[in-house]
Amino acid sequence: MKVKQISVFLENKRGRLAAVTKLLAAAGVNIRALSIADTSDFGILRLIVDKPDLAYQALKENGFTVSSTEVIAVEMPDAPGGLARVLEVLDQESVNLEYLYAFVGQSGHEALNIFRVEKIDEAVTALQKNNIKVLSGEEVYSL
Template identity: 75%
Template sequence: MRVKQISIFLENKRGRLAAVTRLLADTKINIRALSIADTTDFGVLRLIVDQPDLAYQVLKKNDFTVSETEVIAVEMPDKPGGLAKVLEILDQNNINLEYLYAFYGQSGHEALNIFRVEQIDEAIQVLGEHHIKLLPGDAVYAL
């Protein structure tokens, strides 16, 4: 149920994001979801792509500072309270959420969020026990 996320450290300079996306496009790697956190001097671009191993290799080869992180893809009803329910389950089980970002639902009735948690194995177990659907990496990459 783990999903590979690619994180790229980028100087906050004009053209850096364009360079990453052009490199991925030229390598036929499709971006499925992304998040950017930035400061005045740098940013961290987090990506879910259809070919994470290739993306990592290509970015590294082209002198980008890149890392791979395991995250989980959590599907929930796309209605008020859907996210709150999942977050409450994690909180009640002392699982710390580091960050999350939205994806899109497959059928139009679900929301999909990417969660980075400190205790990934515990999160997978607890969410499964509460019948919260987690998508495996292969399913997420194929969306």
């Protein structure tokens, strides 16, 4: 139930994000979701892609500083309170949330959130116990 996330360290310079996306396109890697956290000098690009191992390899071979991290993808209703319910479950189980980012599911009726948590296995167990769908990597990669 874990998803591989690719993180890329980028200098905050014109064209760096374009270079990453061009490289991934040339490698045949499709981006499913992304998030960028930045400062004035650099940024961290977090990516969910359909072929994480290929993306990692292509970026590394082309001189990018890249890492792979395990995250979870959680499906919830795309309605008021959907995220609040998930966060409440994690809070009740004392699972610390490091960060999250979201995208809309294919049907438009559910939202998908990517969560980076301290205790990933405990988070998955708690969410599933509360009938909250945690997607497998294969499910996310094939969206």
